[in-house]
Amino acid sequence: MLFEAFAAGGCRSYILGCEASRAAVLIDPELSLADHYRGHLLQNALTLRYIVDTHTHADHFSASRQLGATLGVPVVMHRQAAAPYADLRLDDGDMLIAGALKLTAMHTPGHTGDSMCLVMADRVFTGDTLLIGGTGRTDLPSGDPHALYESLFQKLLRLPGDTRVYPAHDYKDREHSTIADEIAANPRLQKTERAEFVAMMRDLDLAAPTHLTEALRTNMSGGKTVAQLLAEAAARVPFMAMEELDARLGANSGGDLVVLDLREKEAFAAGHISGARHLPRGQLELRVNSELPDPTVRIVTCCEFGKISTLAAATLRELGYLRATALDGGIAAWRTAGYSLEAEAPAVPRPSSS
Numbered sequence: 180m181l182f183e184a185f186a187a188g189g190c191r192s193y194i195l196g197c198e199a200s201r202a203a204v205l206i207d208p209e210l211s212l213a214d215h216y217r218g219h220l221l222q223n224a225l226t227l228r229y230i231v232d233t234h235t236h237a238d239h240f241s242a243s244r245q246l247g248a249t250l251g252v253p254v255v256m257h258r259q260a261a262a263p264y265a266d267l268r269l270d271d272g273d274m275l276i277a278g279a280l281k282l283t284a285m286h287t288p289g290h291t292g293d294s295m296c297l298v299m300a301d302r303v304f305t306g307d308t309l310l311i312g313g314t315g316r317t318d319l320p321s322g323d324p325h326a327l328y329e330s331l332f333q334k335l336l337r338l339p340g341d342t343r344v345y346p347a348h349d350y351k352d353r354e355h356s357t358i359a360d361e362i363a364a365n366p367r368l369q370k371t372e373r374a375e376f377v378a379m380m381r382d383l384d385l386a387a388p389t390h391l392t393e394a395l396r397t398n399m400s401g402g403k404t405v406a407q408l409l410a411e412a413a414a415r416v417p418f419m420a421m422e423e424l425d426a427r428l429g430a431n432s433g434g435d436l437v438v439l440d441l442r443e444k445e446a447f448a449a450g451h452i453s454g455a456r457h458l459p460r461g462q463l464e465l466r467v468n469s470e471l472p473d474p475t476v477r478i479v480t481c482c483e484f485g486k487i488s489t490l491a492a493a494t495l496r497e498l499g500y501l502r503a504t505a506l507d508g509g510i511a512a513w514r515t516a517g518y519s520l521e522a523e524a525p526a527v528p529r530p531s532s533s
């Protein structure tokens with residue numbers, strides 16, 4: 180079997196490949212590694228058959244939906260997963276077959292209600308049910324320490340002792356451990372009485388993961404992260420460097436170049452690029468027809484930090500303004516770089532509609 184582990188922060192993901200058939204399975208992909216997985220599959224002439232999320236992650240962004248859609252590969256989750264984009268939902272005991280690879284789902288609720296481990300002949304992918312020297316937490320949505328106790332002591336830890344454990348997280352760069360090692364040394368598994376185990380889990384008092392609400396929103400719904408939305412907009416528009424804009428404005432007052440400032444009224448009044456037109460982002464679609472009657476005009480959008488302007492330039496392109504660009508950096512960066520700003524609205528006549 181071809182086997183590759185990937186790490187992004189403390190998150191672990193895995194690609195398993197069948198040497199004979201070149202079929203592959205990807206487990207718990209993380210969004211920031213999407214291009215790495217594609218590269219690995221190409222390099223090794225592997226064809227992905229399944230993308231599996233061991234549970235609804237609350238602490239990072241799953242790449243399952245994006246990869247599933249772009250590669251045309253089914254996304255697999257447990258039957259109880261909320262994600263509407265899961266193509267294949269497994270029950271306890273269901274087996275996935277990809278070439279010579281056989282992975283059996285073991286439903287192990289506790290960290291989340293939809294947690295499952297994937298059991299192979301010599302190893303188990305434990306998601307966040309069992310970590311090396313730890314367990315997943317049980318205080319996030321659908322978590323249940325009683326269920327985790329049963330999943331661990333009545334199911335997972337009954338696998339043969341030499342079964343290798345590959346978790347979805349490790350913060351100390353350890354590659355794997357074994358069921359026997361964990362039974363012997365994992366501090367949380369020393370609480371073998373249900374009441375003691377549950378009390379220990381309830382007393383952990385852990386900080387909420389960063390991005391908790393955004394991760395749950397995107398992983399449960401298949402919606403986009405804000406960073407994804409911005410990256411998609413950025414891929415659809417060209418940018419203009421501050422130096423370039425400054426030089427163009429200096430040369431001939433910008434020629435037919437329209438600098439479109441999308442900030443709120445007060446921010447615009449306090450200081451804007453010389454000659455800029457003011458059209459708040461919230462009114463863009465409402466006023467665009469009257470404000471920008473010529474779709475062939477060259478536009479540079481700007482905002483305070485360069486993000487709203489990127490989204491707006493993408494919207495303008497979608498609306499048919501095919502020369503819309505966004506300023507690289509926002510007015511904050513423009514100010515910091517020492518370029519001039521005007522405090523009063525310029526007396527530039529707006530084109531009449533007649």
Ligand SMILES: [Fe+2]
Pocket residue numbers: 234235236237238290307315
């Ligand atoms: Fe998790």
